[in-house]
Structure formats: structure tokens, C-alpha cells
Amino acid sequence: MKPKLINSNNKLAFYALDNSKLDGIPMFGDAVPAGPTSPTQDYLDMDLNLHDFLVQNPEDTFCVRAIGDSMIDANIQSGDVMVVDKALEPKNNDIVLAVLDGEFTVKHIRKSEGELYLMPANNNYQPLKITSEVDFKVYGVVTFVIQKANTRTQ
Template sequence: MSNILNLNQTSRDRVEILGRAVSESEGATPLYLERISAGFPSPADDYIETALDLNTYLVRNPAATFMVRVSGDSMSGAGIHDGDILVVDRSEEPVPGKIVVAVLDGELTVKRLVRKDGQIFLAPENPRYRPIAVAAEQNLHVWGVVSGVVRRL
């Protein structure tokens, strides 16, 4: 895809590259067999199903996966918020409907990839922003598909 951004449809969202997704720790967090109730509390079981390594849980292809930090709110409707860390898989095909990390004319952004009537759009998930129509003369490069979100509370 080789295309460009309409200058009147800019977004202030940015992503900061954090690095590859690799596991450097030996220990894993315990994963309990029972699901936790988000409603009325119930007694917890005292046994563990298995250990949970977040890299194993979130990363399908370690050699092709990296993480970025989001700045901005254009993807809040998709559960991606300012300060979140995205798990991005370069091996996954960037098909329409997927959330992608892309470079459009040198600007790094995260948006939903949309194709409508043969036109490519980078669509936000916040009604305060408009989709970015990618014109034929613009340079669009998709770095990867977002496969997970990490957030601290």
C-alpha cells in the first residue's frame, strides 16, 4: 500500500517503540483455575491451575513481536488508552478490520485498517476523530497487527 493523509484529518495519537517482546524472567505468575467474579464475591479455591507467563499468553510469535506505548485517545473505543502498551505482531496479516501500527508519510500511528469502496482508511475508535483516507500518492507502511494490550491500573 502506498498512499497519503488528508492534512485536515490529523490525530495527535503517537506510539513509542519499547522493544521486542521477550521473556527474561524465570518465574511466572500463578494462574488460578477458578474465574474471579466481577459481581458478588465468592470464596476462592486454594489451588493453582498452572503458572502464567505473560509473554507466553500474549506473544504468539516472539521473533516477530514488539511492544509500543500509546499516547492519545483516538482508540479508546477499542479499549486502547493513553499510556497502554500494545503487543504488535509483524507476522500477522494486516487485513481490513484489524487494528494496526502503521507509518503514514513518516508518522507512526495506531488505527483500525478499513477498506470501503476500494479506498483504504485508518479509522479511529473515538467519535471525536475522523477516519484518515489514505490517498494513492501517500506512503503507508503497516508495521504490524495489534494482538494485545497491557495496562497498569
């Protein structure tokens, strides 16, 4: 399934989610440990519909591809796809897609001692203090990050 591109600029590409093209993916009924190996059942218990799993508010949810390294310590790598929900109210320390002086950015939102900050997850970047002089809006809350588990090509 090729995602439908909604909008793109030099930094971000926004994609719509199309529920009609997401078939279920077979899923084991039991959780699988990520530690020592153990025998697993040799049958699949159910299908997992990724749209149902990833999307809480269909009309307000879209995907955007991350670019850059300011969130690498939050395990968001350049090229990862983020699922963003515009209907959710951001809570302290959520990862948000924000518009800052006309530019999109992805950061943790943090309120501390009555002041609001956008916090990168990389020590090479400085926190961004939100003041009345800054044109700022939270565009949505990042709910999931989709990334490849390894770097091999298909």
C-alpha cells in the same frame, strides 16, 4: 523487569520482549466471574508465562507505548503498552500500527467499498483515507493492550 528500549521518538517508544526474564505468574485454574461474587478455590492451579500468553511469533513481536487519545473508545489509553506482531496479516477492523507519510499511528484498518481507511476510535478525530498519494504501510497488528487496572501508585 525493565523492558529493553529498541527505538524512541517523540510519539512512540518501542520495546523488545525478553523471554528469559518472564517468570510464571501464579494463576487460578478456574475462571473467576466478574459479576456477583462467588467462592473461589484457595489454591493456585498453575503458572502463567506472560511471554507464552502474549507472543505468537517471537521474532516478529515487540511492544510500543501508546500516546494520545485517538483510540480511547477501543480502550487504548495514553501510556498503555501495546503488543504488536509484524508477522500477522491485518484483517478488516484490526487495530494496527501503521506508518503514514513517515509517522507511526495506531488505528483500526477498514476496507469499505474498495477503499482503505485508518479509523480512529474517538469521534474527535477523522478517518484517514489511504490513497496512492499517501506513503502507507502496516507495520504490525496490535494483539494485546497492557494497562493498569486502577490509577493508584505502587
